[in-house]
Amino acid sequence: MARGVSPIHQRADYIETAPTGPAPHLHVVDPVPSHAQQKPRLSLDGVTVNFGARAVSAVQDVSLTIGAGEFVALLGPSGCGKSTLLNVMAGFCTPVQGRVLLDGEPLTGPSAKCGVVFQKHSLFPWMTALDNVAFGPRRLGLTNARQIAQDLLDIVGLAHVANEWPASLSGGMQQRVGIARALATRPPVLLMDEPFGALDAQTRSLMQEELLSIWDKLRPTVVFVTHDIEEAIFLADRVVVMQTYPGRIAREFAIDIPRPRSAEVLNDHAFIERRREITDVIRVEARKTFR
Numbered sequence: 001m002a003r004g005v006s007p008i009h010q011r012a013d014y015i016e017t018a019p020t021g022p023a024p025h026l027h028v029v030d031p032v033p034s035h036a037q038q039k040p041r042l043s044l045d046g047v048t049v050n051f052g053a054r055a056v057s058a059v060q061d062v063s064l065t066i067g068a069g070e071f072v073a074l075l076g077p078s079g080c081g082k083s084t085l086l087n088v089m090a091g092f093c094t095p096v097q098g099r100v101l102l103d104g105e106p107l108t109g110p111s112a113k114c115g116v117v118f119q120k121h122s123l124f125p126w127m128t129a130l131d132n133v134a135f136g137p138r139r140l141g142l143t144n145a146r147q148i149a150q151d152l153l154d155i156v157g158l159a160h161v162a163n164e165w166p167a168s169l170s171g172g173m174q175q176r177v178g179i180a181r182a183l184a185t186r187p188p189v190l191l192m193d194e195p196f197g198a199l200d201a202q203t204r205s206l207m208q209e210e211l212l213s214i215w216d217k218l219r220p221t222v223v224f225v226t227h228d229i230e231e232a233i234f235l236a237d238r239v240v241v242m243q244t245y246p247g248r249i250a251r252e253f254a255i256d257i258p259r260p261r262s263a264e265v266l267n268d269h270a271f272i273e274r275r276r277e278i279t280d281v282i283r284v285e286a287r288k289t290f291r
């Protein structure tokens with residue numbers, strides 16, 4: 001993308017330090033890219049989530065360790081528990097069994113270390129786009145909150161609607177404001193639930209490249225839920241495929257395609273091969289949902 005990333009993203013406190021400590025416990029069937037072998041940031045240990053009296057758990061016995069600065073994509077058929085798992089990582093949902101560790105500490109509720117982009121936008125309707133994005137930095141007492149918000153709206157291509165209300169923006173625009181808002185407090189962890197699902201193909205492609213550009217500079221740990229196999233491979237270091245009834249990890253794939261990645265990688269042999277492998281697994285899992 002032509003636009004540069006704002007200087008606010010080049011602050012040293014954004015950048016992850018070099019890998020230290022023991023290698024994370026990773027459920028991978030393939031070699032893990034070296035930059036993913038960093039200290040564990042998020043660890044799920046035997047996590048089970050039940051809703052109501054349902055006989056089958058929404059998520060059952062899921063263990064997953066995500067390294068600091070790693071970009072993980074979560075794929076799987078509708079209803080397999082992706083959003084539930086993300087809510088567990090965000091501290092919004094407490095598992096009935098198992099635990100979540102964030103930087104080695106048990107997660108007992110929402111953490112300021114996690115920025116969340118929800119599947120549906122969740123902007124404050126009584127605030128302008130700019131004030132929505134500036135909300136987090138203001139709560140942190142940052143005197144340049146307005147500037148941070150303006151820079152981020154520029155990055156997501158919405159500087160021209162900074163003073164408009166969410167209700168006057170399209171669904172995709174609202175979602176982009178939500179992304180800017182999640183980035184505004186510079187969280188070391190970004191949890192994103194189908195953030196680009198409502199965007200048209202061109203905007204989606206631009207946003208993917210912009211997200212990679214931001215990630216490359218700041219190296220937050222990202223968990224990115226998507227239904228789009230190509231999007232998952234294009235973005236991630238690791239693709240985790242879930243299965244349904246109950247929601248579990250079916251398989252994991254290391255994505256060892258070199259970075260930086262541009263749209264051309266979609267034609268690379270390695271990309272096509274990964275897409276074929278993942279499509280095969282997803283097809284089997286999706287078929288099970290049509291029982």
Ligand SMILES: Nc1ncnc2c1ncn2[C@@H]1O[C@H](COP(=O)(O)OP(=O)(O)OP(=O)(O)O)[C@@H](O)[C@H]1O
Pocket residue numbers: 051052058076077078079080081082083084085119247
């Ligand atoms: N608040 C809730 N109350 C009851 N059941 C729920 C609740 N949230 C999720 N579920 C159930 O848990 C299961 C997993 O739902 P979840 O939303 O995590 O799936 P998902 O993989 O994100 O699906 P999608 O791709 O359609 O967004 C589903 O069977 C769903 O009906």
Ligand SMILES: [Mg+2]
Pocket residue numbers: 082083084119193
């Ligand atoms: Mg979901």
